[in-house]
Each structure stands twice: as structure tokens, then as C-alpha cells.
Amino acid sequence: MAKLEEAVRPALPDQRGEGVFVGRVWRPDVDGPSIVVVRGADLLDISAAYPTMRELCEALDPANAVRHAEGERIGAVDDVLANTPPDTRDRSRPWLLAPIDLQAIKAAGVTFAVSMIERVIEERARGNPDAAAAIRKTVQSLVGNDLQRLKPGSDQAEALKQVLIREGAWSQYLEVGIGPDAEIFTKSQPLSSVGTGMDAGL
Known part of the structure; x- marks a missing residue:
């Protein structure tokens, strides 16, 4: 198996401060999923403003909404990434989930x-x-x-x-x-995606 660093480093670009990056994290302390945003080296929980990714994506200007959303720090990006693979996970600490929740997974192409x-x-x-x-x-x-x-x-x-x-x-x-x-087509159903570092059954 590849080293964790090799597997998850591509999850974020080196210039992470130049974009808006959101995701979902499982928080054991609240026993549920939370919407998070990357701010610098940290992940901030913005679920108070956007409880689901679907609600965030359907905002008039999602990127601007995220930039202005206040959030609770739940940990460093690298630490949450490192705790995501199931075989080494500490279930008392947060880990990443697939970013899409209550929407069908779509793709576009020509x-x-x-x-x-x-x-x-x-x-x-x-x-x-x-x-x-x-x-x-x-x-x-x-x-x-x-x-x-x-x-x-x-x-x-x-x-x-x-x-x-x-x-x-x-x-x-x-x-x-x-x-x-462009053609817009459904790739998979809601809650069926697999996130970074997760096991996939074939």
C-alpha cells in the first residue's frame, strides 16, 4: 500500500489559499457529519450555516457564502487526512467523508x-x-x-x-x-460516493 502522504497529498493543491475548498468530516464528538472549509492549515466546521453540502451548493454564490461563513476549528487538515484511512483510524478523532451528501453525483461532457x-x-x-x-x-x-x-x-x-x-x-x-x-448525466446516487483514503468494494 502506498504511503499515506503519497495517497492524500494530491487531495489539495499547494496553492490552497488561492481557492475555496469544502468537504465533509465525521465528528465523533457530535456523532455526525459536518460541512467543513479549509482555512489555511485548518478545517473549520461551518455546519451552523450550511448543515448539508446540498444546501451549500444550492446557495446563490456558494464560494462567496463559504468565504464569509464563520466556523469552529476542528483540527488541522493534515491531521484529519491522516486519520481518514479505516485501517489506522482513531475513531475518537475526526476523519474525512465523501464530500457529496444529499445530491445525485453528476458529470458533464461532450x-x-x-x-x-x-x-x-x-x-x-x-x-x-x-x-x-x-x-x-x-x-x-x-x-x-x-x-x-x-x-x-x-x-x-x-x-x-x-x-x-x-x-x-x-x-x-x-x-x-x-x-x-454539454451532456449532463448521473454517475451515481446520493450518499454513494467514496471519499479520499476510504476503502472501495469491487
Whole structure:
């Protein structure tokens, strides 16, 4: 097993004073979880203002809210990190929890347009190489031979969308590749995330 320092040091950047960092900690003295903020080398409990991470994240300006929140010091960041791995934990002292609580875990991304369009073309052509070639020719007449240069949300992408609709080859699946918005999708359910230094069952 890697040394603890090697495992948890990446949890915070060296320039930790330049950002706003929040998390959740289990506090044995209150027998429950608390929302904490990193202030210098310390962790401050700001649960009096924000009892859950969900409430903090849904504030109008979460970063500004955290900057102005008063809190109770519960320990040094390094000490709480060091007490987090289950096999060496002192259960009388605080340890880190996964930072997300009552929200589903989301991710955002854009799928490459090239692979998406090829997939839709193949599905539309149903294995007919002549039909696939005809659809590709139509696509190339709009965006050229290099689909890599297609910019999602551009006028060119919108024109391609209209052609694919006309050809009966459009799919909502393509919207996240050539449309203006990133795909937002659920990665996991509330309270299912695993925090720094924790065991994960596979």
C-alpha cells in the first residue's frame, strides 16, 4: 500500500489559499457529519450555516457564502487526512467523508462528434455500404472531409443537424456531440460516493 502522504497529498493543491475548498468530516464528538472549509492549515466546521453540502451548493454564490461563513476549528487538515484511512483510524478523532451528501453525483461532457456521426450513419445504413457512403457524402459536403473540425453549436453544426433530420438520420444522441450544450448525466446516487483514503468494494 502506498504511503499515506503519497495517497492524500494530491487531495489539495499547494496553492490552497488561492481557492475555496469544502468537504465533509465525521465528528465523533457530535456523532455526525459536518460541512467543513479549509482555512489555511485548518478545517473549520461551518455546519451552523450550511448543515448539508446540498444546501451549500444550492446557495446563490456558494464560494462567496463559504468565504464569509464563520466556523469552529476542528483540527488541522493534515491531521484529519491522516486519520481518514479505516485501517489506522482513531475513531475518537475526526476523519474525512465523501464530500457529496444529499445530491445525485453528476458529470458533464461532450462526446466526440466524429464517432457519434459514424455510429448514426451505420445505424441508418443498416449495413448497406452504398447507403452509408451516400450519407457520408452529404455530411462531407457540409463540413468537409475533416469532421474533427466540426465545432459543436456552430452554424455549420446546425446545418448538419437539419440535413440529418431531412435524411432521417438524426438522433437525440447526436445533440450532445454537435449541439451547443454539454451532456449532463448521473454517475451515481446520493450518499454513494467514496471519499479520499476510504476503502472501495469491487
